[in-house]
Amino acid sequence: MALMITDECINCDVCEPECPNKAISQGAEIYEIDPDLCTECVGHYNEPQCQQVCPVDCIPLDPDRKESKDELQQKYLKLISAS
Ligand code: SF4
Ligand code: SF4
Numbered sequence: 001m002a003l004m005i006t007d008e009c010i011n012c013d014v015c016e017p018e019c020p021n022k023a024i025s026q027g028a029e030i031y032e033i034d035p036d037l038c039t040e041c042v043g044h045y046n047e048p049q050c051q052q053v054c055p056v057d058c059i060p061l062d063p064d065r066k067e068s069k070d071e072l073q074q075k076y077l078k079l080i081s082a083s
Contacts, residue, residue, distance in 0.1 A: 002036075003040065014054065
């Protein structure tokens with residue numbers, strides 16, 4: 001599953017540089033995650049790095065974006081071969 005940022009985001013900027021896939025960017029009002037780039041950090045780290053650093057805990061899994069670990073691994077491999 002990709003992660004999503006809820007409207008509790010306080011725009012603290014802490015998560016953006018932590019994302020190894022550059023999936024996080026500033027949106028119109030709050031930060032956003034591009035679900036096509038988020039691998040739950042699979043391939044890079046054991047834990048989602050953005051969740052680790054967010055001070056207000058506003059980055060849950062997106063229930064509309066269910067993906068298995070295998071699918072996330074495939075996404076990771078595609079992303080590194082495209083970069
Ligand atoms: Fe980026 Fe990892 Fe957070 Fe996904 S879980 S947005 S890949 S830091
Ligand atoms: Fe928003 Fe949390 Fe990212 Fe800060 S770390 S910008 S509060 S999502």
